[in-house]
Amino acid sequence: MSNKMITKVEGRELILERVFEAPRELVFLAFSEAEHLKQWWGPRGWTLTVCDIDFRPGGVWHYCMKCMDENQGDFYGMESWGKAVYEDIVKSEKIVYVDYFSDAEGxxxxxMPSTDVTLTFVEFEGKTKLINRALYASPEALKTVLDMGMEQGISETWDRLDEHLQSVQ
Incomplete structure (x- = not known):
């Protein structure tokens, strides 16, 4: 894949950027509808087994990623629950939410640290530049998630997003 993710750390903020060869409206939809999210969310070998989304300001997205890849050793069978609470949505342009680690009840x-996330979808030479700005309470909180391998996980997730976008165009 030619459009690899660019990563920058500025204090307590992690900034990720990647260009996708898809229209901005489609990339936005991929983040806002369960039917899309189920196809790509999570690193390789992980599947969304739960994806309940109420996509509106004040709405909640509660999900579970489960490792289905036996080659991932101790991770095989592991579940990782998450919850996003949407704060602001501008169709095809921006999604702002607070991201939490959660349990099955939400x-x-x-x-684990929460994250203030702003996703910006930018028209870029007929493609879409996705900018993910993730703000943590402290540089130490950011380091906690980076040490867990979050950067690799997001890179793999965005590779899967790219593959999904190509399959639905």
């Missing part, structure tokens, strides 16, 4: 994890 209770937010007190042990």
């Amino acid at each position: 209770t937010e994890s007190a042990e």
